[in-house]
Amino acid sequence: MHILRLNLAQLRCFESLSFVPSAGVNLLLGANGSGKTSVLESLFLLSHGRSFRPGGNQALIRRGQAACTVYAELDAAGRTYRLGLERSALGWRARIDTQTVPRLSDLLAHCAAICIEPGSHGVLTGPAEIRRRFLDWGVFHVEHTFLETWQSYQRSLQQRNVLLRVGGDNTQFDAWEHAMDSSARRLNEWRRAYLERLRPRLQEHLARWLPELGVPALRYQRGWSAEHSFIDVLAAHRARDREQGHTRQGPHRADWSLGFEQAPERHQLSRGQTKLAALACLLSQFDVFRESRGTTPLLLLDDLAAELDAAHLDQVMGYLQGNGAQIWITGTEFPQRWQAGIQVFHVEQGALRA
Ligand SMILES: Nc1ncnc2c1ncn2[C@@H]1O[C@H](COP(=O)(O)OP(=O)(O)OP(=O)(O)O)[C@@H](O)[C@H]1O
Ligand SMILES: [Mg+2]
Structure with missing residues (x-):
């Protein structure tokens, strides 16, 4: 898939911006604070319904304004979709082809973007929540009933937590735990x-x-004991969970890890190695999306050159150029040898110049 046109209004430093990117590699160059990351962020919003930056969704709205909008014309498998997303104090409003859609996820299902930004290091070194999100984004685009299953699990989990606090009887626990078990297994x-x-x-x-890190080890932890069924774990832990006031095991506690023969502990990776490992995770996600959906997601690479030496940057760029995706790269500068034959935009004072 690729963006044919992108319009932003009242988003961060942009009052209004409209431009036509290339279907291949787009490089956004500009000084610090010129708005490069904000352009990538706007595409990420269409795919994730949240920003990758801290500060909450209200921070996206240009200071002094009531709402911001992102509008994109997206080509997906030869069909054009007009996607609109507005953020105001009332929350999100999503439109597809001028029709307001009831759920934000309806819009998110149309646009897929994979993004490497400074926070992506969290896939390796951050809290489990980042890794669960990574996993669930991938599953969301492959399994059509993922979202409703996840929501159903969350509802029954909340009900069980209420019972833990108010003191429910065994019949009530049995009912909610049964519902949790069925979604948890899926x-x-x-x-x-x-x-x-x-x-x-x-x-x-x-x-x-x-290659210097040796054989990688990818491990999955489902969130509850490997020896027992979830329903048994829930029943066995009622008393302890009551003391804590919440459910301590379940898919809401799942995690996965990536370790290396030559660097078994996370903190043994250098910054550049962590970035390359995160890039490898996200590009694998890109590959799986392409295999299962037959189209490439957008690739957003914020400050790609930072922390990479020239040889690694060349390797990564050489690989990316051949993968057929629409790619968005930002940087305060970028090696001249990679600027030939790609679309370069200069970002300055809330404007974009080709
Ligand atoms: N809500 C907001 N209203 C107005 N301006 C904002 C808002 N949020 C952020 N900004 C400003 O928008 C600008 C764009 O920030 P952005 O992070 O996109 O820049 P950048 O080009 O990626 O910079 P860097 O090279 O430092 O990463 C910054 O000057 C920032 O202060
Ligand atoms: Mg930036």
């Missing part, structure tokens, strides 16, 4: 299968960029 199976699909791709990318 979520777990999807996540496990998704990681298995990533595994060979990830090994390929890591062998190319980080």
